[in-house]
Amino acid sequence: MHNEPTRKGSLVSLTDGTLTEAEARAMLERIRWPERVRCIFEDCGGADVYRVEVAAKTYPATATRKGRTVGARSLYKCKSCRRQFSVTKGTIFEDSKIPLRTWIVVMYRMCSSKKGVSALQIQREFGLSYESAWFMCHRIRYAMQDKSPKLLSGTVEADETYVGGKVRGRGHGYRKNKTIVFGMVERDGNARTHVVPDNSGPTLKPLLHAAIDTKNARLMTDEWRAYNGIEKSLPHGVIRHKSEYARGDIHTNTIESYWAILKRGLIGVYHNVDAGYLPMYASEFEFRYNRRKVKDAERFASLLGQVEGRLDWYLPAPESPSTS
Ligand SMILES: [Zn+2]
Known part of the structure; x- marks a missing residue:
């Protein structure tokens, strides 16, 4: 089409x-x-x-x-x-x-x-x-949803973030009812977003390998240990956030601005999003982000070109409009 x-x-x-x-x-x-x-x-x-x-x-x-x-x-x-x-x-x-x-x-x-x-x-x-x-x-x-995404290449930043859920206090268990979202962004290019069950190496590494053209890319992350060993298959720059913000072009500023857009949208428009629906909302933000350089009309035409195919799952609608 x-x-x-x-x-x-x-x-x-x-x-x-x-x-x-x-x-x-x-x-x-x-x-x-x-x-x-x-x-x-x-x-x-x-x-x-x-x-x-x-x-x-x-x-x-x-x-x-x-x-x-x-x-x-x-x-x-x-x-x-x-x-x-x-x-x-x-x-x-x-x-x-x-x-x-x-x-x-x-x-x-x-x-x-x-x-x-x-x-x-x-x-x-x-x-x-x-x-x-x-x-x-x-x-x-x-x-x-991007049904056949292109591989990310060049400089790719990856990071995990916590979204959704009600925050009760900042003490122990603060992240308990939050959902982990894993993201990868090609600098000046596209983003990929996944809702993940945990932020361990065995969970994140297969996603990195599936999304990135490892022969033509280098990865930037923070010092989180899940990324240890990835340098065997992908050049890896690590930014130590405890002591530095950026070292030359080693930074994760791009993915951090992507998270800022995602979170502002989720908080401002959708209030609390149930974890089960989060992948759908993430698709929406990813769609707009990956077409951020084109005009509204072109973004709309691109969406209209993706309407074939039917939703093959059923989700019960929430009863109360408190969950948009
Ligand atoms: Zn016919």
């Missing part, structure tokens, strides 16, 4: 609330099929597809099913296999009762805001239930 940059001027309707359902469908169609619409079914893939307008229909109740009304909609029909499909088939929007234009506007908001947008804000602004808003935000975060 292409990441066709959205044409100049067409973004106004995203921010002023005038985007229509037909415009939203056309936007998604252009991104999914930049040349021409193709049959969505893998066993066919036919190129001869035409549009059909399906009128609203009411299905009466039967012994086994409740009656229901399906609204008028625009579908595609494949000439080869005769099957019909919608523009949202096989995407994160499939089977959603929320209008596509709402999805699109929320996606744009999540791409253009620096810190993120909470489900509570979406609920209020778009008149959705909290649960719907929450699910929508998580499906969008799923689309934000």
Whole structure:
């Protein structure tokens, strides 16, 4: 799929609330099929597809099913296999009762805001239930995940940090209910973020080896012992934070500013994030960070290009809006 940059001027309707359902469908169609619409079914893939307008229909109740009304909609029909499909088939929007234009506007908001947008804000602004808003935000975060990340190279900084959970006092057990997040950032490049069960060498080293092009990189970390021995496979600079801030280009300032962005967002917008959902929030911050040098429109087009694939897990929505 292409990441066709959205044409100049067409973004106004995203921010002023005038985007229509037909415009939203056309936007998604252009991104999914930049040349021409193709049959969505893998066993066919036919190129001869035409549009059909399906009128609203009411299905009466039967012994086994409740009656229901399906609204008028625009579908595609494949000439080869005769099957019909919608523009949202096989995407994160499939089977959603929320209008596509709402999805699109929320996606744009999540791409253009620096810190993120909470489900509570979406609920209020778009008149959705909290649960719907929450699910929508998580499906969008799923689309934000980088499914085939490029290896990090050059100078890569790695570090662990503690996030989430309520802090009760600063004494013993301060970090007990916090979650450990491990991050790697290529200087002037991309970040990778993982929620990890612990910060030991056997946990962190495989992640470093999987994410870094070890032949074309050098690693910068603090003196934490989990990194001991990594120099056998990867040149390693260590900064001793007890006594120094930076020694030449040996420092971890890049990953530390990444943590600052992540934490400001998690505290400011999402308040307390349950540890189970943290990987989803981390994907969102990583998505924006890795596209920090491009304009909002380009970041949005790139997200719209990643909506294929369905969320294949189920998470229960939190009951109280205190957890955004
Ligand atoms: Zn077909």
